[in-house]
Amino acid sequence: MEPLITLVVVAGFTLAVNALWLRRARSLELALRAGLCAMFLLTGTVHFVGMRAELIVMVPSGLPRPELLVTASGVLELAGALGVLAPRLVPWAGLGLSALLVAVFPANVAWALSEPALPWWDQLLPRTVTQVLFLAATLTLVRLTWCRPIRRGGLSCQSRSVAPGQAGPPQHRPDHSRRHPRTRRLTKMAEAQCNNRAQFPGSVPLADQEGVEVEGE
Template sequence: MEPLITLVVVSGLALAANALWLHRERGIELALRAGLCAMFLLTGTVHFVGMRAELVDMVPGGLPLPSPELLVTVSGVLELAGALGMLVPPLVPWAGLGLSGLLVAMFPANLAWALSEPDLPWWDQLLPRTAAQLLFLAATLTLVRLTRHRLPARHLDRVGSPMP
């Protein structure tokens, strides 16, 4: 629930600040960048402090990895790198693509956890958790679409044509 609240509140505050004071074009882009940056800073940080043990427990068994701890560390580093990529305009579409891939790759762990834990709060149960993941993915992909003109031309056929 905290990541969703962070995304919505920070994006909303950034959108309001843009409307009231900044008056910059691409206000939606700036709001999404701010919200996603804050959200992934939060989720990346808890891979190392606060919830590390719970995240290690969420890793599905049977993955061909040396250890679940390594997967949690790597995914945390990738989330933090993606969050920081939101701060550098030329990196935003790449960060958005990377974070989108990470959300898709981590969904099976979220799914397995939601199905295996009997006493989860309502927001961590299967349907709300899936809806939140889809919202996060929609936010990252929307940001990629808004910033795709910054991608080299040879990659545009995968994402779409450049914006005018």
């Protein structure tokens, strides 16, 4: 329950501060980054102090080296918490934390089924709902930050795509204004010939119709 409270309180506080004072864009992203960072700093720390013995007992008996597994998961949670603070690492940290939530879920299920005297928030259904909420938060953060431009001034994935019915980026058209008059005339005749063939297949090319005039210039 403490991780969920931490996530909700820190994310809500970040949203309020941003709305009242900071007024920065991507308020949901900032709130999720702050909330997930605080939550995984808390859960990663208790892998080493406070609840380490309880977490070691929660590891399923079929897995070897439970102490090492608890240590490794704690290190990964702390690394993910710090990763969501770095703009370039946010999507990758979100993916890593999502995978970690999925990996440790069987241990939570085994613990909830083997201990009948657990408080209501640690029983199977509440714990499953809480885990789904955590996973939704990490995946939402990945979705919000996945197409972030790497270099300053670059375009994101969304800005590169053009929706149906919208005008795409302006196409470069060659400038014929500085060419020789005869070259400009031949270029215009070639463009007209292409248009004529596209509209009227099998028609006589313009170059054959005006061949004498062109050769006489």
